[in-house]
Amino acid sequence: MSAIPSARNVVALLEHWSPKSMAMDGDPVGLMLGALEKKVKNVLVTLDVTEAVVAEAVEQDTDLIISHHPLLFMPLTEVDTSTPKGRVIQQCLQHDITVYAAHTNLDIAPGGVNDWLVDEMGIKDTKIVVPTKKDHLYKLVAFVPEEDTDQVRRALGDAGAGHIGDYSHCTFNSEGTGTFIPGDETDPHIGNRGELTYVAEKKIETVIPDSILAHVLDVLGRVHPYEEPAYDLYPLGLEGEFFGLGRIGTLASSTTLDAFASSLKEIFNVKGLRVVGDLGRNVQTIAVIGGDGSKYWQQALAAGADVLVTGDVKFHTAQDAEAAGLALVDPGHHIEGIMKQALADRLGKDAQASGYQMKITASAVDTEPFTFL
Template sequence: MLAKGQTVIQLFEEWVPKHITAMPDDKIGLQLGSLQKEISGVLTALDVTEAVVEEAIRIGANLIIAHHAIIFRPLAHLQTDTPAGRLYEKLIKHDIAVYIAHTNLDVAFGGVNDMLAAALGIEVSGHLEDVHTEKLKKLVVFVPESHHEQVLTALFRAGAGWIGNYSHCSFNIAGTGTFLPQEGTNPFVGEPGKLEKVQEVRVETVVPESAERRVVQAMLKAHPYEEVAYDLYPIDLKGRTMGIGRIGKLAEATTLEQFAGHVKTALDVPAVRVVGDLRRDVRKVAVLGGSGGRYVRHAQFAGADVLVTGDIDYHTAHDAVAAGMAIVDAGHNIEKVMKQGVADVLRAKLQERGYTTPVEASTVSTEVFHFL
């Protein structure tokens, strides 16, 4: 069974919420086409170029999920004899939708920066800058004993029950529920006009505000009652804090020169630029996909020996040397790690729900630089 476009994106946004963690004015979400259709295939890509679109056509994908936007600013015109116009025309003619996940994918747990850290063998302990702290709510629902586990499983699967790094958190108290079905009702237990007493379980759990709608819908679907008794209210307890960049330690110290070679191999890049004394020891590493020049001080303040990022300019490099900070500039294209990472996560989510929509990672290189 193929998934609808809205379903694909709903599952994706369970992992990467669209607006909660994205930077202000970031160009994310559906940029071209429609999601009101069956998705014959999904192609994950770093950039949307003509070669990537040709790849999507070749494999039969009608949805591209990319990291970098194809529309950065309002269009003054749509002339199909320009490079951008030709690209949009080809996408529209072949009914291919383009959905963008940028800084929200950078920030997300398991997103671009976690993928980069994993590829480099960094044991992550934090991030470089806070972006968002989840607000939590307390959900209380009364469930007949016969459906207790069913409802609990649905709640956890929808994203409830997280406190810090602990999942499946809940409190369950057995008791007696009473209700009197009125005329015109169709009760799961009992009959209209007769007071019923049922052995129920009071379930309490926490719900991230971003998952509230999804959790409530899952609860209502799993619950057997015609009218579900539940409460949802805000609490002072804070949820997980999400942030940009990652910092952590390598399994063992190495020299900057050796580490730079490791970055080159692990991230599959033809060359890296290195700032700092090649003989210095490095153990604590910060990593930030994309252009990380403005986060050099964040990395140093966090105690990093070296920052792995891209697009470092000449003067920022000089400032880093003066401050005693090392940098490995592996280029902006290291974010290509998201292609396979996103494909794997989305494919698993679709298969878990019984969908057969194929998800493939683009094999097209969108690196624009040649290294001679």
Template sequence: MFAKGQTVVQYMEQLAPKHVAMEGDKIGLQLGSLQKENRNVLVALDVNEEVVDEAISLEVNLIIAHHAIIYRPLAHLQSDTPMGKVYEKLIKHDIAVYIAHTNLDVTDGGMNDWMAEVLGIESAGSLEDVHTDNLYKLVVFVPKDHHEQVLKAMLNAGAGHIGKYSHCSFNLEGYGTFKPGEGTDPYIGTEGKLERVEEIRIETVVPYSLRSKVIQAMLKQHPYEEVAYDLYPMDLKGRTFGLGRVGKLSKPVTLRDFVERVKARLEVPMVRVVGDLDRPVRKAAVLGGSGGRYWKSAQFRGADVLVTGDVDYHTAQDAWMAGVAIVDPGHNAEKIMKPRVAAWLSEKLTEDKYATRVHVSQVNTEPFRFL
């Protein structure tokens, strides 16, 4: 059995939920259909013509990429332009393209956690918070004989997380009253007769992003024709998502040695460096992609160095004068995501007994050459 594109994307969105993406980011399905079965899926950093040719050779029907293929509004779609040729090949060969960008960057266990891990940045926290999933209280009244299955459904759908604790709920026994009206089909009771039923009140917390999912799971398992439940906001913050990561190294190193670590572990031949190569580095920050403008956040968090790409001249000057070192390995260092996303999807597909194969793109999409 092969997974449809929509199933593959659902797994992807478990890792990188769409709602945590930065406002205006071009994510999600950008071309093609997710309603078809996929024998093969390709994970890539960028999608250029060479990557599309690779997908065609592997008989891929879905590409999961980090960088958008449609970033600005299209005024026309001409097949004799470089990107027009890419779109044409994708359409002719029935290949869909799905993008996970800043949502993959900020999520727990995503791009910036991977980069922090390989660089040896420990106990890494966010460099700058960008999204908080506020909490809601969900209360529902359930007959005793359905209590366990309704509660289990709600918790499995994502309710009940408080900090590092899961499956949190409060359950109180009591009595519910109701009178089924004309034309009803009650699970308990008789039409026109006042009923008094032993019920359990379930209370739990639900993050904003999972409200609909948890409520639907609850309603599916609840036996009543009309379910009594309450949902109201709480003055509590839930899970916070942030750009970049910052934390301490296991032991201090010189900036010179740290640069060699970046080159080796991010697999880049050269880097640009701002700062004294003999200065000690005890705390480091990392932000995949173009993150030069966040050097002040790195400074505020006490980082000795910021690892990020596409740093411009004047930003480098400002950071240098402020005493913040920068290591710029280039934007393509984000290629670290390819094997990790592929491994995530492969594991999920295997768990659910799908035969769909996930491939890691072998195309080097780095546009710069180092001479």
């Protein structure tokens, strides 16, 4: 049965695999404007929130805008509606449009912006360029009536709990007896108010990385039959997966820097790009950092990259990288626009799997400010 979700429900689908905790320190991600409790029938995914994008959103009767670049990147001291930013805020509030941003968390997340970029380039066997965070693991111990065990266990696994190496839905289960006395204001699933109740229960033990901990506990609360789910949670002295910015991998075969750079013009439909290095040199190991990633050129070089693909490269950074032997290709910051359709497709699949009824659209507005002559 389909249901109309709230903005919070939609955001939860995204934060399941791209949680805010993955974002770089100080990066303003999450809710920008509006309310997460409002019902959502139409979602617009965009790279930037500009006046043209908001006009598009209004025309499509959009309830929720999900952007990559945060609308409120810098703190505001005033909202002047005679300015472009002020008009954007005014129009969103006037038309009851909630605005949410997934920025560096979407860059860092496995299956996010940087993975979409390397996939388009045909780069294989990728690793992280700049490690930023490491997951810490928790042990969840949930106490569940025997007849509900399969449902709860499956839901926890589907939410990402119990993932160990190449195995998923890993749990340990033991049997016991739970006891409780329902209070006067309760509506117990089992037993009667004021009476000591004995229930045959199973104890489900599983591991959870802290990046999805809140999501898994939310799922447990929704699928557990008790009003107050019984569970224990404690940290483990084990570390989980590394996360980070950028990806580095290899092309299927070596090619010249000239040929590789030219291929990016076609892949990302850009009319011009900047290249640093000998155009005739052979390259095969490619590092990619979406957005403004040239500050990490030394990490890319140390990781073995022949060339770094990133945007917003500065003059002296280019000189330093060239002197060190690292080629650079700058196709512009705007190639991150690949996230519009990719994220819309991912959210659409996740929404369908969750039984949510809504329309998710990739913005058709081109927010690239540069023109190549």
